[in-house]
Amino acid sequence: MVISPVHYIALPLLAAFLIPLFSKINRELVRIVPGLVLAYLSAVSVILMNRVIQTGQPIIETIAGWRAPWGIDLVFSPFTGFLASIMTFMALLIWLYSYRFKKVDHEPALKYYILFMMLVTGSTGIVITGDIFNMFVFMEITAIASFSLTSFYRDRDGAEAGFKYLLIGSLASTFVLLGILLLYSQVGTLNMAQIAERMHDVPSGMKITILILFATGLGIEAEMFPLNGWAPDAYSQSPSPVGSAFAAIVVKAGVYSLIRVIFTLFDVHGAYEFLIIMGIITLVISEFTAMKQTNLKRMLAYSSIGQMGFVLIAFGIGTKEAVFGALFLMFNHAVIKSLLFMSGSYFVYNNTSKEITDLSGMGKKFPLLAFFFAIGAFAIVGLPPFAGFWSKLYILIAAADNSLLGLVAIILMVSIIEIVYYFRVVAKLYFGKPVEESITHKPTIGGYISMSILAAVIVIVGFYPDIVTGFLHNAADALLDKSGYINNVLHGAGELVKL
Amino acid sequence: MDPVLYNKIVTFDIYGSAIGLILIGLYALLVKKHLIKMVIGLSIIDSGVNLLFIAVGFIKGGTAPIFSPKGIELVQKGVTMVDPVPQALVLTAIVIGFGVTAVALSLVIRLYRHHNTARIDNIKSLKW
Amino acid sequence: MKKAIVILLLAVVGWALVDAFTHVKFGESRLGDLKNPNTVGAFYLQKTAPELSVANVVTAIVVNYRGFDTLGEVTVLFLAAAGLGSILYRRKEKGAHDTMILKNSSQLLQTGARLIFPAILVLGAYVFIHGHLTPGGGFQGGVIIATGFLLMFMAYKDYHVSHNILTWVESLAGVLFVTVGFWGLIFGGSFLKNTMGTGVLNDLLSGGVIPIVYIAVGFKVAAELTGVLETLLNFKIKK
Amino acid sequence: MVFNAIFLSILAVIIIASAIYAVAQKDLLYAVIATGVISLILSIYFFVMQAPDVALTEAAIGIALTTIIFVITVRNTSRREDEVPVTKEPDRGDEN
Numbered sequence: 001m002v003i004s005p006v007h008y009i010a011l012p013l014l015a016a017f018l019i020p021l022f023s024k025i026n027r028e029l030v031r032i033v034p035g036l037v038l039a040y041l042s043a044v045s046v047i048l049m050n051r052v053i054q055t056g057q058p059i060i061e062t063i064a065g066w067r068a069p070w071g072i073d074l075v076f077s078p079f080t081g082f083l084a085s086i087m088t089f090m091a092l093l094i095w096l097y098s099y100r101f102k103k104v105d106h107e108p109a110l111k112y113y114i115l116f117m118m119l120v121t122g123s124t125g126i127v128i129t130g131d132i133f134n135m136f137v138f139m140e141i142t143a144i145a146s147f148s149l150t151s152f153y154r155d156r157d158g159a160e161a162g163f164k165y166l167l168i169g170s171l172a173s174t175f176v177l178l179g180i181l182l183l184y185s186q187v188g189t190l191n192m193a194q195i196a197e198r199m200h201d202v203p204s205g206m207k208i209t210i211l212i213l214f215a216t217g218l219g220i221e222a223e224m225f226p227l228n229g230w231a232p233d234a235y236s237q238s239p240s241p242v243g244s245a246f247a248a249i250v251v252k253a254g255v256y257s258l259i260r261v262i263f264t265l266f267d268v269h270g271a272y273e274f275l276i277i278m279g280i281i282t283l284v285i286s287e288f289t290a291m292k293q294t295n296l297k298r299m300l301a302y303s304s305i306g307q308m309g310f311v312l313i314a315f316g317i318g319t320k321e322a323v324f325g326a327l328f329l330m331f332n333h334a335v336i337k338s339l340l341f342m343s344g345s346y347f348v349y350n351n352t353s354k355e356i357t358d359l360s361g362m363g364k365k366f367p368l369l370a371f372f373f374a375i376g377a378f379a380i381v382g383l384p385p386f387a388g389f390w391s392k393l394y395i396l397i398a399a400a401d402n403s404l405l406g407l408v409a410i411i412l413m414v415s416i417i418e419i420v421y422y423f424r425v426v427a428k429l430y431f432g433k434p435v436e437e438s439i440t441h442k443p444t445i446g447g448y449i450s451m452s453i454l455a456a457v458i459v460i461v462g463f464y465p466d467i468v469t470g471f472l473h474n475a476a477d478a479l480l481d482k483s484g485y486i487n488n489v490l491h492g493a494g495e496l497v498k499l
Numbered sequence: 500m501d502p503v504l505y506n507k508i509v510t511f512d513i514y515g516s517a518i519g520l521i522l523i524g525l526y527a528l529l530v531k532k533h534l535i536k537m538v539i540g541l542s543i544i545d546s547g548v549n550l551l552f553i554a555v556g557f558i559k560g561g562t563a564p565i566f567s568p569k570g571i572e573l574v575q576k577g578v579t580m581v582d583p584v585p586q587a588l589v590l591t592a593i594v595i596g597f598g599v600t601a602v603a604l605s606l607v608i609r610l611y612r613h614h615n616t617a618r619i620d621n622i623k624s625l626k627w
Numbered sequence: 628m629k630k631a632i633v634i635l636l637l638a639v640v641g642w643a644l645v646d647a648f649t650h651v652k653f654g655e656s657r658l659g660d661l662k663n664p665n666t667v668g669a670f671y672l673q674k675t676a677p678e679l680s681v682a683n684v685v686t687a688i689v690v691n692y693r694g695f696d697t698l699g700e701v702t703v704l705f706l707a708a709a710g711l712g713s714i715l716y717r718r719k720e721k722g723a724h725d726t727m728i729l730k731n732s733s734q735l736l737q738t739g740a741r742l743i744f745p746a747i748l749v750l751g752a753y754v755f756i757h758g759h760l761t762p763g764g765g766f767q768g769g770v771i772i773a774t775g776f777l778l779m780f781m782a783y784k785d786y787h788v789s790h791n792i793l794t795w796v797e798s799l800a801g802v803l804f805v806t807v808g809f810w811g812l813i814f815g816g817s818f819l820k821n822t823m824g825t826g827v828l829n830d831l832l833s834g835g836v837i838p839i840v841y842i843a844v845g846f847k848v849a850a851e852l853t854g855v856l857e858t859l860l861n862f863k864i865k866k
Numbered sequence: 867m868v869f870n871a872i873f874l875s876i877l878a879v880i881i882i883a884s885a886i887y888a889v890a891q892k893d894l895l896y897a898v899i900a901t902g903v904i905s906l907i908l909s910i911y912f913f914v915m916q917a918p919d920v921a922l923t924e925a926a927i928g929i930a931l932t933t934i935i936f937v938i939t940v941r942n943t944s945r946r947e948d949e950v951p952v953t954k955e956p957d958r959g960d961e962n
Contacts, residue, residue: 500867500871502867505870508874508875509874511878512875512877513874513911513915515878515882516877516911519881520882520885520904523885523886524885526889527888527889533894533947534943535897535939535940536889539888539889539897539898539936543888543889543901543904546908550908553912553915556915557916557917561916563916563917564916580916581916586920589917590919593924593927593928594923594927597927604935604938607939608942611944616944617944
């Protein structure tokens, strides 16, 4: 058996098709099998990442035996592999957290685990595929899973948030589809490397139209302003594990697709400036909105949008240091925001309003949970010695190196807003007067384990950032090396090594 | 009939229908206040995009991309076939569109059950 | 006010689309050189008949060259069925079957449905078995079979397809598809690779694994869509 | 050639007209039927443009299935677009 990137997609699909049958043998298998699959995929990630880093060559896998431009190919480079691995690890932790999170009937539980696994598969597929239409198909898989999971509780607001997400998401996919069509009519191929190679023959007016179509469509998935109206509702109405999955997995896939299209496919003048400007607007507006929120999950959602704006700014600067910082921030955001969602949602567990005022005095009731939340809050605003500090620092240095001092000022100003609203919550947790009648729920053991792992990662990466920087340097190089990407996909060896 | 004029008419018909469908669907999606109307708008947009795909793949004088024993001879004689790739992509897109529509309609039914109405001006418990 | 903004937006979108598509001439060949293929379309037209022995090029693309997309597409339908089931889920009392169609339809429809139903099933099966030779294939055949079941739901008040059977058919067909994929990975070094002999063009038994995959897709689509229709029909709102 | 041009023009007029009808009609059942007509014309278009596979798919999915699920939804919800707001207490039966 060859360990190869296609396992990321084929194995979860096989499991998803089999789960309804497994549930006839033993109902508990419905919950356990996805965990086993994700654990196996985490092991696959380790093996493949090791191989990629050691050989220095990306793994190019052909599907159905047709080489790159003719068939679909999967590209597992240090960049895509890094993202896919992060997503898989986070999915495993979120699965652990959602194991027995809430008591639901058997049939919804079955659907939940299928949909959750497909959410992960779709996002991983977006990242590792090398074919633009295949990316669209994976986007749709992710999208349908997200719509259904958003309204999983079948309550009023959940259904409404799901419907809203569905309308915006389908519009996004239509734009992407139109972009793919125009692109195909111009270059006659769907392989991303070949598109990139032939891109300079496309007339520039056409190029801009296509880029706008892609930026609109993918910007909706990447929560870029003003296309992010769906996000706060989807985050706050979906089940908590799904909320953290959105922050840790789905948004990352959206940002990846936007970055891949702008960095590799197009060489349009001004696209980077566009990213910076959209990033600044997204960052500033969402952080101000986050400050006004009284609902905890909506606040976290707006903060998440703001962080994505920050990521876009960093990518827009476009130098190696900035891309490195952006990738670091994506990693940090996945870890930290998941921790915040996981710990925060237990404070408002049985509480439909999810107001921040209800958190008052929870620090004494749940010291460990409050401690996790505090770590997350300190880390995400970028206080040393936590992981978030380093990514912010690298991006600031990159901005200063490019003498974008205005940008530095904006980022620092926004950081102050961030500090204000996160500290407000933490202060309420520890110093607020306890609300007696609030109904709460003791976290599961799996929840404690996954939260401890995340908190440990935040602290350890904070003290020894070298653990991840090696991967991040390779990833940033792989993203910026456009000709290397084209070469590897179209003319590379592409042989899979047997294990 | 003048071939140039013919070409213009046919181009106008096909592209016009497709772009018209997209615009009408967008209008329904953005202006209409009834959930089912919005979903109808979505499916009209899908139809328009699918038509555009096939139109881009079409080649004048081309035959369907299926080889019959006679077809192979024809191809060897230099008769072209239309581009098969957009057709394959549209097959995928149609099925995906159906899936999205089904989920959307189930959400409409859910929402109607909760609110006893399917108009968004009566629903808004979240911000739109 | 809102309408004016929307119409302005539509004008911009419409203008952009018209502008873009004036550069994409209708009916013009963009395939390039067919003998020496440079675009994927030309490559598929050139290679399908000699190398895969599949008469229908679209089928060859859908099942072989871009078979991965089809796997994704089947998954989308699977997810839509699962999502529908989760959104419209309700706790059932034992044995309670309430259907939207309240009374049995007319004798004429019932007799007609019973007569046509097997014919529709055969037609659907024909369409997906001959997917590599004639227009049509797994999706179309599957949908035709689902329409047959719809007819029966309409004609008979308490016509039910066993949920168990649907689940089994759906799961096994999906597993068959992925297994064909892994078979290719293990014995051919590439997922979904066509490892069987491809036979003679225009033979029923040609194309290697392509007919197998399309039959799996047909069964899966039929089972999924029947499930979707049944879920929708069984969900009733008290008025 | 002349026949072709006239035929395609008539199809174009019908498809746009039924799209407008589908959007403007207040009775949703008629609107849904109009979307079925759009799919029908689309399917003819596909057939004319040498895409029999797609035409078959559009016929099966667009005309039959999509219309059916729309009709089921309309029958399960309200038939008029401009429904009167109901004051009845909403049914929150098996919310879980």
